[in-house]
Amino acid sequence: MNMEEMLAQAQRAAETIQKQMGDAQAKLDEIEVEGTAGGGLVKVRATARGRILGVSIDESMMKPEEKQMVEDLVTAAFNDARDRADRVSAEEMEKIQQGAGIPAGFKLPGM
Secondary structure (H helix, E strand, C coil), rough: CCCHHHHHHHHHHHHHHHHHHHHHHHHHHCCCCEEEEHHEEEEEEEEECCCCCEEEECCCHHHHHHHHHHHHHHHHHHHHHHHHHHHHHHHEEEEEEECCCCCCCCCCCCC
């Protein structure tokens, strides 16, 4: 194989990987995760890319004296959802990389 053929093959491989990564990013927008806090009193739904879809607060928390606790629980639920989204995202990206023959732990530019 000459140099020109090798470069063409590398270009095709790069284009395939780029398409797969774009497909994976789109898939992450469709995967939902839920973060919870306070034993489920506060829930945050998000996509695996971290876009917040909704917040649910149990009615028992709707008292003025519970305001600070509700704020703390919303923060904790958001962070839980973010952690779950990060894990799902990393798992999906790892699948794509393995499928493309990219070594584990290799960071692609822009990802």
